[in-house]
Amino acid sequence: MNFTEYRRAVHFLESLNNIRDPKPLALEWMPKKSEVLIKTLKINLQQFKFIHIAGTSGKGSVAAMTHNMLASSGQRVGSIYSPHTTTMIERIRVGEKYISPDNFVRLLNHVKPAWEKIYWQDKKLRPSFGAIILAIALLYFQEQQCEYVVLEAFVGGENDVTNIIKRPKVAVITNIGLDHTRTLGKTLAEIARAKAGIIKPGTVVLTTEKNKRLTKIFEERAKRLGARFYRINSQETFHLGMNGSRQNGNANLVAKIGEILKIEPLAIREGIKRTALPCRLEIMQKNPLVILDGAHNPDKIKSTVESLKNFQYKKLFLVFALNENKDEKKIIKTVAPVVDKVFITRHLNGSRACVDLKLMYNLFLVNNRKLKVEVKIDPWAALEKALDEAEKNDLILTTGSFFLAGELRKKWISEEKILKDNSSLIQITN
DSSP: OOOHHHHHHHHHHHTGGGSOOSSOOOTTHHHHHHHHHHHHTTOOGGGSEEEEEEOSSSHHHHHHHHHHHHHHTTOOEEEEOSSOSSSGGGGEEETTEEOOHHHHHHHHHHHHHHHHHHHHHOGGGOOOHHHHHHHHHHHHHHHTTOSEEEEEOSSOSTTOTTTTOSSOSEEEEOOOOSOSHHHHOSSHHHHHHHHGGGOOTTOEEEEOOOOHHHHHHHHHHHHHTTOEEEEOOOOOOOOOSSOOTTHHHHHHHHHHHHHHTTOOHHHHHHHHHTOOOTTSSEEEETTTEEEEOOOOSHHHHHHHHHHGGGSOOSOEEEEEOOBTTSOHHHHHHHHGGGOSEEEEOOOOOTTSOBOOHHHHHHHHHHHOTTOEEEEOSSHHHHHHHHHHHOOTTOEEEEESOHHHHHHHGGGTSOHHHHHHHOBSOOOOOO
C-alpha cells in the first residue's frame, strides 16, 4: 500500500508555520481562525453534541474513555486528540478506527481552497494547523453521521482553536499544572483562568482539580454563566485498560460524564475497561520490560514516577528528551532520583526545539550524583544502547516527550501498520 499522498499531506500541514505574519498575532485570534474556516466550509456545529475537555494532564485519557463509553452504549461518536504520537491520523477517530489516510488526504484537499479564500480576504484570519485539523475532523464526523463529538483542547481553553463551541453538553477541566507557561500564564491561577474559557452558558462543568483556589475560579465563571458546576472527588474503583496511578481518578470523572448523559452503568464500565492509548505508560515488551510514556510536564512526570511503584524491576534505564519550553529543572529533579542510568537524547520533530543536551546532562547529575549518564544525539541509538545494557529483570522507560515516545514506538508498531489498519486497538505480542 502506497502512502505517498498521505505523507505529502502531513508534510504540507507541518510546514504551515513558515507562513508568518509581520507581527505576531494575539492569542485570541486562534479561535477566530477556526470559526471563519468552519463557516467558510459550511459546517453546522449544531448537528453534534460536544464534550469539550481541557486541563494540564489526563485530557487524552479522559477523551478516550469517554469515546469508548459512548461507543459501548451504541452511540455514533467521533473524537479529536492532541498531539498524535506516531502519525497524524491518530488525531481523528470514529468508533474503533482512526480516519483512513485516503480520507485524511481527500478532506485536506477539500479544505485547501477555503484556506486560500480566507487568506485573500484577510490573511490574519488564515487557518492555523490546529484549525485545519479541527475542520478535517468535523467534516469527517459529518460524513460519518456522528451524534457525539469528544473534543480534546489542543492548548489551553479560552484561546484554543477548539473553543468555538457555543454550548457543549459537558465541559471538562481535568486539572491545572504549570505547562505552556509562555502562552497560558506563569501562575496556576492564570492557567486556570485560561482553561476556564471552555465554560459556556448553560452547560455542565466537571473538574477533578483539588486546589480550592483554582476550583473557585471555575465555580465563579460557571455561576456567572448559568452553568452547573461539579468537583469530582469520588473514589470508586474501576477495571482499567491503562496503566497509571491517576487513571482511576480519570475513570471517576468519565463515570460522572456518563451519568450526566444518562449512559447505562454497564456501558460506562465497559468503555473504561477497554480504553488503551499509545504512549501512556504503554508496555511494549518484557524481559527487559520496556514502557513508552509521553509525560512532558512536572505534573505528568510526577504521576509517571508514582506509577513506577506498580512495576517490579531491578534497575531503571531512562531514555529521555524534553522540549525547550518545559520546566526542565523541576521535571529532572522529580525523575532523576529513581533512575539508575539515563540516556539523554532528543526527539526528531523539526518544528519543536529540545532542551540543550549538555544542560540536561548537568541537571541529572546535580539531582543524582550516583547516576550514570550518557548523551546520544540519535534517539534510536539511545534506545538500542538501553536495550543492549538492560538485563531481563530491568525496566527501560522512555519519557519526556510524546514525539520521542511516538517515534521509538515504531520499533514495535510501524507507522505503515497504523496507516494500513487505521486501528486504535493494535495488540502487541511479546
